[in-house]
Amino acid sequence: MPITIEPLADQHHDDVYAICRAAWEADVPDIPYATRAAFTAILGRPWPAHGFERWVALLDGVPAGYLQLRTPLADNLDNVDLDLWTALEHRRRGVGRAMFAHAVDRTRALGRRHLIASTNDRRPDGGAFAVAVGARAGLAETRSRLDVPPSDQAKIDALLAGARSRADGYRLVRWTGVPAEEHLDDIAYLDSRLFVDAPTGDLALEPEKVDAERVRASAERRIAVGGSAFHTGAVHAASGRMVAWTFIAGNDDAPAQAWQQITIVDPEHRGHRLGLLVKLENLRHIRELRPELTGIDTVNASANRHMLAINEEMGFRPVDSWIQWQLTL
Numbered sequence: 001m002p003i004t005i006e007p008l009a010d011q012h013h014d015d016v017y018a019i020c021r022a023a024w025e026a027d028v029p030d031i032p033y034a035t036r037a038a039f040t041a042i043l044g045r046p047w048p049a050h051g052f053e054r055w056v057a058l059l060d061g062v063p064a065g066y067l068q069l070r071t072p073l074a075d076n077l078d079n080v081d082l083d084l085w086t087a088l089e090h091r092r093r094g095v096g097r098a099m100f101a102h103a104v105d106r107t108r109a110l111g112r113r114h115l116i117a118s119t120n121d122r123r124p125d126g127g128a129f130a131v132a133v134g135a136r137a138g139l140a141e142t143r144s145r146l147d148v149p150p151s152d153q154a155k156i157d158a159l160l161a162g163a164r165s166r167a168d169g170y171r172l173v174r175w176t177g178v179p180a181e182e183h184l185d186d187i188a189y190l191d192s193r194l195f196v197d198a199p200t201g202d203l204a205l206e207p208e209k210v211d212a213e214r215v216r217a218s219a220e221r222r223i224a225v226g227g228s229a230f231h232t233g234a235v236h237a238a239s240g241r242m243v244a245w246t247f248i249a250g251n252d253d254a255p256a257q258a259w260q261q262i263t264i265v266d267p268e269h270r271g272h273r274l275g276l277l278v279k280l281e282n283l284r285h286i287r288e289l290r291p292e293l294t295g296i297d298t299v300n301a302s303a304n305r306h307m308l309a310i311n312e313e314m315g316f317r318p319v320d321s322w323i324q325w326q327l328t329l
Helices: 010-027 036-044 095-109 124-132 153-165 181-192 212-224 274-289 305-314
Strands: 003-007 050-059 062-072 079-086 114-120 136-147 170-176 227-236 242-251 257-265 295-301 317-328
Touching (some): 079 095, 124 317, 136 305, 153 305, 170 274, 181 257, 227 274, 257 305, 295 305
Parallel strands (some): 257 295
Antiparallel strands (some): 050 062, 114 317, 136 317, 170 227, 227 242, 242 257
16 A cells, blocks of 8 residues: 655644554553643644654555654754654554655755664564664663652652752752743753763764753743643852752643653762752652652663662662664765
């Protein structure tokens, strides 16, 4: 049967949502997928400083797959991030291959060289497909989960007390939503350090160029699509600068689960256990404001032993493994 790739149109949204949700629930059943309303909101409000192309694969006229290409516009201008979903009932019929070939054509047409996508080890099909199309494993990652409340609250309390004792000269700031104007530049600097400080393996990634406006726009976008973020930062009292920052984000319509996101400390202020301090204080923050929370997931480079050790101290346990694949054209 013929396979055609067409731009995503409104009449395909229900079918594409069903394809993505079924595939996600088969591959990662312990994390809730976005609701239909959230999915629609995400399609209509892309991340700042990124372009998107969205395509539907039709097998004999029936929606059988979904392809999304995300193109950074401020940095990493040679890269395209790929999401490719094939309907469970249409796998092994050439749909994935057709979408991937289209992604390669579009990457070349955009003047870019690197296609990057991830797979989960729970289903070996994804990794086998990546190898078959010529991609190479660029970065191994570990997903870990913290059950909430933590199983050993006494240990959490002791860790927090120990971290506080090392952090003289710093004060903590907590917020949700858009950061205060006075902290935007500091957060932008810290956010820009992610690909400097965290292992990126063999992926062709350069530091992101994040500025205050992008920080603000990202926070506003998260709210617009039905999400919330819970932040804690450490401010250096002498300079007034925020030098450590972390946040946890989740969907408002799935309050039992959330994602631990970036945790970063300015290199000049390391050695004071600020990373652990802000993560522990932020755990208290989200538990106060989201009492329905039962689990927090996080993904780290498997080579990032320092951050994995902090997570393990807090009670996170490894759940599964992911690979970031890269195809260089």
